Amino acid sequence: MKRVILIFLLCAALLCGCSGRAAPAEAPTVSLQAGTVMGRSYAPESPLPREVTPMEQGVALTEQGTIWRSAESPDGRAALYRLNRDTVLIEWDGSVAMFGGWQFETPRTIDPWMAVLDVNGTATADTLVVDLYTGSGTGVSVEELHLLTRDEHGAITDYPLPEALYTEELARQIAVDVKANTLTLGAATLALPEPEKGFSLTGAVNLRDQVHFSASVTGEVELELGVQLERTGSAVPVPAGRLRANVCLDRETGVYTLENITLGGY
Structure with missing residues (x-):
């Protein structure tokens, strides 16, 4: 049972679907060879x-x-x-x-x-x-x-689509401030809940465990990720937010790009 929803890009040479979903001008983009x-x-x-x-x-x-x-x-x-x-x-x-x-x-x-x-x-x-x-x-x-x-x-x-595009390239764009207890991507910052007693955040970001793709009948493709944070004293990461991104592929160069990346609450 699959869902159908999603994306926007400017070049007809790109094999991509891109939505009109608004994203901040400061929203980062990440790319990786497929x-x-x-x-x-x-x-x-x-x-x-x-x-x-x-x-x-x-x-x-x-x-x-x-x-x-x-x-x-x-x-x-x-x-x-x-x-x-x-x-x-x-x-x-x-x-x-x-x-x-x-x-x-x-x-x-x-x-x-x-x-x-x-x-x-x-x-x-x-x-x-x-x-x-x-x-x-x-x-x-x-x-x-x-x-x-x-x-x-x-x-x-x-x-x-290479997994490293989001688990590595996109993860590097996310900053965790363990002192201020915040999560930042581009111009977007989320306040995090106080860590449970006996645990503390390590600053490492996990984008591997909640990965969802969807595509609309108009040819738009989107990636949605659960943002989880690693912590000391537990192998179970802490849910912290969700990311959405437009997925685009330039088939002439074989490069995937994530665009219109937005960060929201979990």
Whole structure:
């Protein structure tokens, strides 16, 4: 069950979706080179399944070595199939490509979400957006974003958003003042609750455990992060706020950028 919402950018050459959501002029931007993965062309030995199987039932099919249809785009142009625990097939407008390293089997068995959208403002739906739920647990809810393109020959390329873009590059933009008990990003400052007795903040920021992506039917893509702070005396971080950012990708350079970054209360 996936949600659909989000983003804005000025260059038509950028593969991105950017919202009109207002952000302070001082809002920072962060960028990072994305790795690109060319899908391996795949010719099925028999017709692929046409019906989507929910994750909770599909896990057993994976154990049996059965290919199953895990998700499809609302317009029916694209579908995702599981081959095994970390290998998938992407079917898109008659092309089928294989990709490895797609691990999205968690105890919560949340289905992937995908759609073919116009994310670069060309009035053509030519980007496949895939959102995978990859991590769950106590205080943990993590998703993974893939933007894929298909060329005139039917070759499909994946641009997975690098986790380091937010866990490292964006985290470096956040300042924690443990004496004043504040959290600052650009011009925005949040007052933090007083630490519990026996604990104190270390100043380290955790952006790894609450990661959510969404995409609107108009091709806008957004990242929402839970900001958590590490503390002494406990392995459990303290919830401190939430970040929202527009996700943009320049497919010619392979660079992802987070723009219109805003900081709000938890």
